[in-house]
Amino acid sequence: MSANEFMVWWVDEDGQESKSRWFTDETDPVNLSDLIADMQELSEAMISRYAIKLNGVPAVAIPGAAGAYDIADKVVFEYLDSAGNTIKVAVPAPKTGIFSDSDNVDLNHADVITWNAAIKAIYESNHGATLATLVRGYRTRAARAA
Amino acid sequence: MSEKLSVFYVDEDGDEAVHIYPITDGTTDPEAAGIETFLQATADISHAAIPGQALTIDVVNSDVAGTGPYDVEDKMVLTFKTFAGNTVKLPIPAPIRTLMETDDESFDIAEAALDDFVTDALLYLVDKGASALKEYIKSKRGRKNRKS
Numbered sequence: 001m002s003a004n005e006f007m008v009w010w011v012d013e014d015g016q017e018s019k020s021r022w023f024t025d026e027t028d029p030v031n032l033s034d035l036i037a038d039m040q041e042l043s044e045a046m047i048s049r050y051a052i053k054l055n056g057v058p059a060v061a062i063p064g065a066a067g068a069y070d071i072a073d074k075v076v077f078e079y080l081d082s083a084g085n086t087i088k089v090a091v092p093a094p095k096t097g098i099f100s101d102s103d104n105v106d107l108n109h110a111d112v113i114t115w116n117a118a119i120k121a122i123y124e125s126n127h128g129a130t131l132a133t134l135v136r137g138y139r140t141r142a143a144r145a146a
Numbered sequence: 147m148s149e150k151l152s153v154f155y156v157d158e159d160g161d162e163a164v165h166i167y168p169i170t171d172g173t174t175d176p177e178a179a180g181i182e183t184f185l186q187a188t189a190d191i192s193h194a195a196i197p198g199q200a201l202t203i204d205v206v207n208s209d210v211a212g213t214g215p216y217d218v219e220d221k222m223v224l225t226f227k228t229f230a231g232n233t234v235k236l237p238i239p240a241p242i243r244t245l246m247e248t249d250d251e252s253f254d255i256a257e258a259a260l261d262d263f264v265t266d267a268l269l270y271l272v273d274k275g276a277s278a279l280k281e282y283i284k285s286k287r288g289r290k291n292r293k294s
Binding site for chain 1: 162168186190191193217219242
């Protein structure tokens with residue numbers, strides 16, 4: 001098993017950015033925050049953000065079954081957030097079974113209800129608002145050659 | 147808002163897509179239950195495989211970037227050896243000058259800040275194959291190529 005990628009972005013006084021890319025097997029955010037804090041003490045540049053890219057298939061992710069689908073086809077869930085803004089969240093290659101007709105999602109489908117609860121639990125918009133109401137779900141299709 | 151979850155999708159033809167989901171500030175662990183639940187629920191409504199994920203965290207940093215003549219292309223390069231015998235180099239851009247030895251080419255590992263970081267690196271960083279860092283070897287200055 002390969003290690004997780006660990007990336008740190010630095011910015012200097014002129015606004016120029018530099019990225020360091022290492023590897024880690026640590027995912028505890030407290031420990032990684034300690035690492036970042038100690039790293040900051042070595043440099044004149046400011047650490048603006050960091051990212052952990054987990055390598056390999058997550059234990060919970062199940063590869064999709066083979067079928068006639070394309071990753072450019074998407075289902076778009078449209079929400080109103082708690083500040084009243086419209087927020088769109090997309091998932092590619094949606095399963096046909098979650099649709100009530102050719103274009104619209106069945107909002108009462110069990111897997112859609114589960115997904116809706118899961119995204120609501122972790123999502124916070126750029127306005128600092130949470131997802132409040134699922135308005136609709138619809139299909140978007142990739143443009144294909146005739 | 148400061149954190150984002152990037153989910154990597156791949157279809158049966160190997161085509162890839164990345165979707166970024168802004169997440170709450172407290173969701174800082176990519177293996178936390180909320181994110182795992184979301185990925186599982188996503189796998190249940192999508193045909194695409196999810197080969198990876200990344201969590202990006204904006205650092206709330208009270209420090210300001212220094213104002214001296216420095217550049218992020220100038221680096222301190224710390225060299226480590228792993229338990230597997232590999233060499234790992236850790237570049238730190240725009241190093242603080244007081245950490246340098248008098249030769250202006252290497253860094254003083256006895257400096258507390260550098261010693262703290264080396265301790266953390268030995269604890270948390272590994273090489274690409276996931277072998278842990280075993281020991282610090284040396285430090286060296288790396289300079290940006292500049293026009294004369």
